[in-house]
Amino acid sequence: xxxxxxxxxxxxxxxxxxxxxxxxxxxxxxxxxxxxxxxxxxxxxxxxxxxxxxxxxxxxxxxxxxxxxxxxxxxxxxxxxxxxxxxxxxxxxxxxxxxxxxxxxxxxxxxxxxxxxxxxxxxxxxxxxxxxxxxxxxxxxxxxxxxxxxxxxxxxxxxxxxxxxxxxxxxxxxxxxxxxxxxxxxxxxxxxxxxxxxxxxxxxxxxxxxxxxxxxxxxxxxxxxxxxxxxxxxxxxxxxxxxxxxxxxxxxxxxxxxxxxxxxxxxxxxxxxxxxxxxxxxxxxxxxxxxxxxxxxxxxxxxxxxxxxxxxxxxxxxxxxxxxxxxxxxxxxxxxxxxxxxxxxxxxxxxxxxxxxxxxxxxxxxxxxxxxxxxxxxxxxxxxxxxxxxxxxxxxxxxxxxxxxxxxxxxxxxxxxxxxxxxxxxxxxxxxxxxxxxxxxxxxxxxxxxxxxxxxxxxxxxxxxxxxxxxxxxxxxxxxxxxxxxxxxxxxxxxxxxxxxxxxxxxxxxxxxxxxxxxxxxxxxxxxxxxxxxxxxxxxxxxxxxxxxxxxxxxxxxxxxxxxxxxxxxxxxxxxxxxxxxxxxxxxxxxxxxxxxxxxxxxxxxxxxxxxxxxxxxxxxxxxxxxxxxxxxxxxxxxxxxxxxxxxxxxxxxxxxxxxxxxxxxxxxxxxxxxxxxxxxxxxxxxxxxxxxxxxxxxxxxxxxxxxxxxxxxxxxxxxxxxxxxxxxxxxxxxxxxxxxxxxxxxxxxxxxxxxxxxxxxxxxxxxxxxxxxxxxxxxxxxxxxxxxxxxx
Numbered sequence: 001x002x003x004x005x006x007x008x009x010x011x012x013x014x015x016x017x018x019x020x021x022x023x024x025x026x027x028x029x030x031x032x033x034x035x036x037x038x039x040x041x042x043x044x045x046x047x048x049x050x051x052x053x054x055x056x057x058x059x060x061x062x063x064x065x066x067x068x069x070x071x072x073x074x075x076x077x078x079x080x081x082x083x084x085x086x087x088x089x090x091x092x093x094x095x096x097x098x099x100x101x102x103x104x105x106x107x108x109x110x111x112x113x114x115x116x117x118x119x120x121x122x123x124x125x126x127x128x129x130x131x132x133x134x135x136x137x138x139x140x141x142x143x144x145x146x147x148x149x150x151x152x153x154x155x156x157x158x159x160x161x162x163x164x165x166x167x168x169x170x171x172x173x174x175x176x177x178x179x180x181x182x183x184x185x186x187x188x189x190x191x192x193x194x195x196x197x198x199x200x201x202x203x204x205x206x207x208x209x210x211x212x213x214x215x216x217x218x219x220x221x222x223x224x225x226x227x228x229x230x231x232x233x234x235x236x237x238x239x240x241x242x243x244x245x246x247x248x249x250x251x252x253x254x255x256x257x258x259x260x261x262x263x264x265x266x267x268x269x270x271x272x273x274x275x276x277x278x279x280x281x282x283x284x285x286x287x288x289x290x291x292x293x294x295x296x297x298x299x300x301x302x303x304x305x306x307x308x309x310x311x312x313x314x315x316x317x318x319x320x321x322x323x324x325x326x327x328x329x330x331x332x333x334x335x336x337x338x339x340x341x342x343x344x345x346x347x348x349x350x351x352x353x354x355x356x357x358x359x360x361x362x363x364x365x366x367x368x369x370x371x372x373x374x375x376x377x378x379x380x381x382x383x384x385x386x387x388x389x390x391x392x393x394x395x396x397x398x399x400x401x402x403x404x405x406x407x408x409x410x411x412x413x414x415x416x417x418x419x420x421x422x423x424x425x426x427x428x429x430x431x432x433x434x435x436x437x438x439x440x441x442x443x444x445x446x447x448x449x450x451x452x453x454x455x456x457x458x459x460x461x462x463x464x465x466x467x468x469x470x471x472x473x474x475x476x477x478x479x480x481x482x483x484x485x486x487x488x489x490x491x492x493x494x495x496x497x498x499x500x501x502x503x504x505x506x507x508x509x510x511x512x513x514x515x516x517x518x519x520x521x522x523x524x525x526x527x528x529x530x531x532x533x534x535x536x537x538x539x540x541x542x543x544x545x546x547x548x549x550x551x552x553x554x555x556x557x558x559x560x561x562x563x564x565x566x567x568x569x570x571x572x573x574x575x576x577x578x579x580x581x582x583x584x585x586x587x588x589x590x591x592x593x594x595x596x597x598x599x600x601x602x603x604x605x606x607x608x609x610x611x612x613x614x615x616x617x618x619x620x621x622x623x624x625x626x627x628x629x630x631x632x633x634x635x636x637x638x639x640x641x642x643x644x645x646x647x648x649x650x651x652x653x654x655x656x657x658x659x660x661x662x663x664x665x666x667x668x669x670x671x672x673x674x675x676x677x678x679x680x681x682x683x684x685x686x687x688x689x690x691x692x693x694x695x696x697x698x699x700x701x702x703x704x705x706x707x708x709x710x711x712x713x714x715x716x717x718x719x720x721x722x723x724x725x726x727x728x729x730x731x732x733x734x735x736x737x738x739x740x741x742x743x744x745x746x747x748x749x750x751x752x753x754x755x756x757x758x759x760x761x762x763x764x765x766x767x768x769x770x771x772x773x774x775x776x777x778x779x780x781x782x783x784x785x786x787x788x789x790x791x792x793x
Contacts, residue, residue, distance in 0.1 A: 003368055003371075009048055009053050009155065010053075011046060012055060013029060014056060019071070022042075023039060023042065025037040026080070027055065029060075030057050030058075031061070032075070032172070036169045037167060038166050039166025040086075045165055047154070049151065050357075051386040051387040052188050053189060054188060055188065071084060077097055078096055081094075089109050094107045094142070107173070116139065117132040117135055117415035118135030118415060118418050119133060123409075124398050127399075127400040127433075128400075128407070128408055129408045130408075135415060136172050136419060136420075141173065141174065142172060142173045145169070146169055147386075150387075151361075157368070159361055163355065179505060182506060189420065192392060193392070193639075194501045195378060195392055198611045200490055201454070202227070202228060203230065205457040207235040207431075209260065209460065210234070210237065212262065212266075223609065225469065228609050228610075229276060230276065231276065233278075236344075237260070238280050247291045251283040252286035252289070254294055255292050264336055268338065276610065279342045279380060281344055282343050284343065285345065287311060288329065295312075298324055301327060301328050315350070318352060326369050340378050344395070345358060345359045346382075357385070360385060360387070363384050363388060367391040375636070375638075378392065379391050381395060392422070393425050394416075396427070398431035400433045401431070401464075403544065406430070406444050407529075409426055409447065410540075410542050411529035413426070417508065422506040426451070426455070427457040428444050428447070428448035430444065438471045438472045439547060439586060445478070448486075452507055489599075491631050493535075495600065495629075495630060498639070509533050511533055511539070514533055530542050531558050531559065538568070538591060539561075539591070540592075541589075541592075543584060548780070553781055555582065555784060556590060557580070558582055559580075560592070562577040568591040569589070570706065573793040583781060597627055599622075600619055600631045601618040602616065603617055617677060621653050621661065621682065623653075623685040629650075630649065631650075632648055633647045635669070645668070645671075646669060647670055647673050649663065649717065657728070658728065659727075662723075663722075665717070683709045686708075691723040693726075696713055697713075698714060699711070747778070747782050749779060756776050757786060770790060773787065
């Protein structure tokens with residue numbers, strides 16, 4: 001595949017969308033998206049750029065009125081007023097109209113909008129929060145993207161140097177309709193492609209001088225501990241770093257360290273046989289030097305003397321270098337078994353011509369190289385500015401190991417959606433400095449499991465290990481359980497990955513995207529930065545602060561939108577429309593689903609390495625409302641390729657006068673799905689009541705602690721199944737005494753007060769119960785946890 005097979009490259013707008021004067025050009029892309037250009041020499045850019053590749057939108061209705069030099073342009077959403085002179089705050093303004101406007105939503109040229117944040121190039125050396133670039137979402141309803149200095153793109157999708165021209169702005173006026181804003185941005189800039197399935201499993205990475213033997217032993221230890229992995233990362237020590245100083249620093253390298261890896265093909269083959277994909281770290285700035293084994297071939301491809309020692313530095317502006325590097329270096333490593341590259345560009349320079357951004361060019365060319373291969377394409381690199389979302393995944397950099405760094409990452413990851421960047425990969429657990437902290441490590445892994453990419457990483461210090469068994473028994477068990485959960489969630493994660501790409505939405509996004517009419521969700525969001533939406537509606541609230549030493553629970557604040565929410569792990573039900581304090585022991589994490597949600601999971605308790613299509617599919621249904629889910633599976637090729645195959649399983653849940661669950665026979669290429677696949681259904685929030693009708697046999701069990709009915713179905717993917725209850729099963733009351741005992745037993749507080757707390761829960765009136773609890777001698781965190789418990793169903 002090539003660029004134009006995946007993305008629509010139509011840089012010219014509809015002819016009727018352009019309003020032009022002597023030195024200005026205004027393009028009405030949509031009723032809410034305007035392109036504003038000014039140049040005294042009329043050097044307007046008609047080619048695609050690194051950010052804008054498709055300006056062809058359906059022509060919106062608009063009206064233009066001219067009064068001398070003064071221009072007024074109106075769409076259903078905005079009114080532009082312009083004096084025809086060089087752009088100025090006095091002469092150019094845009095007002096958001098009617099339902100699209102927010103208070104003071106008038107943009108004047110030069111205004112810095114109060115955006116809700118975008119992202120940043122790196123978190124390198126960050127102990128906590130860092131400043132963010134602007135995004136497209138704003139409390140005032142408008143935002144500006146400056147495309148004046150972008151690289152251009154030819155009709156085949158090749159990048160060209162930026163050319164001098166005047167002002168080139170894109171004004172987004174979407175009010176608080178953030179989903180529509182992002183959808184149109186993706187139309188303009190190209191959608192985020194689907195990630196390969198293996199990218200969504202657990203990655204192992206460490207900056208450490210492994211040997212072939214020690215790395216394979218480590219992978220065997222993970223297997224012994226029944227902790228699945230999908231990607232094996234080899235940091236820069238895979239290549240030799242012992243080079244003659246005359247060649248420069250040893251960061252760049254393409255020659256295997258034969259002392260540590262005497263037979264690279266053997267090791268890569270072994271890793272593949274154990275279900276792992278492999279990526280190598282690449283610091284490409286120094287190009288290919290004479291100390292490399294591939295230098296003679298590279299020099300010949302460049303028309304240089306193969307026997308000489310002239311360096312061949314990386315050059316973003318040289319198509320010949322790009323072609324030679326792909327044919328000589330990338331092809332050699334691909335044949336030996338390298339699946340993709342981790343590109344770590346940190347330098348300045350890198351181009352023989354001005355106007356070429358080496359980082360963005362690297363991301364672009366490496367992704368297109370992968371796209372041309374018979375595989376699902378992916379890169380792993382640093383953020384290179386607007387348009388970078390076309391080349392996932394992003395490597396965020398070397399953070400410090402601190403609670404502040406963890407607390408910032410959920411917010412950082414969510415706000416990246418505001419510039420379309422939905423696939424950040426963090427150094428889970430932190431990279432360097434800090435202190436050894438079991439609780440911090442476990443909480444970071446929990447966030448990693450419910451984040452776009454779950455990649456453990458750290459520095460080479462002997463005291464900086466990230467293997468779960470390097471921590472205490474409790475933290476180890478939590479980390480391992482959550483890493484297993486990551487692989488069990490793969491059917492849902494991969495489906496959400498596909499849906500995010502196809503529906504032009506961000507896989508992970510701030511709460512205000514889906515609840516933008518709830519003013520608190522965005523006005524108060526800066527104070528609630530740890531919560532976000534994942535996929536089709538999971539509300540995730542990672543815990544990013546240490547537990548209270550006496551209560552033995554940690555706290556996070558969360559705003560639950562209106563309606564009912566169900567705890568993913570416990571099945572407890574919460575009423576939304578309010579700000580809550582949520583408390584969890586180390587084993588717990590606040591993750592919420594809506595009633596009616598169906599989460600498809602791998603039915604195996606301990607999934608295997610890699611990300612194969614599961615033999616057993618589990619559907620976790622949260623009772624209480626109607627719901628539908630689909631499970632999208634494919635053969636691992638890039639969607640749109642000639643040999644791409646997809647199968648879709650649809651499940652429907654209905655709860656009204658009766659309760660009904662239907663698993664529709666698989667549609668599409670059923671042959672890619674295991675023929676012997678079996679199904680398990682978990683219905684959360686119902687009594688132990690068996691279906692009155694069933695189209696297949698089943699075995700039943702009941703989990704009283706989670707109030708969950710479990711049915712193991714005897715059906716096949718091609719036949720599906722239907723289960724029907726003539727009356728809706730009731731939801732049993734919580735076993736409050738068991739929950740209290742579990743919460744109170746480890747707490748450090750007077751024992752009589754524990755007994756009094758239990759007696760307080762015998763009060764039926766919630767307000768009286770809370771008043772009685774406040775009277776007792778107990779840690780504040782424990783009081784908060786008991787108040788939370790008293791308010792759930």
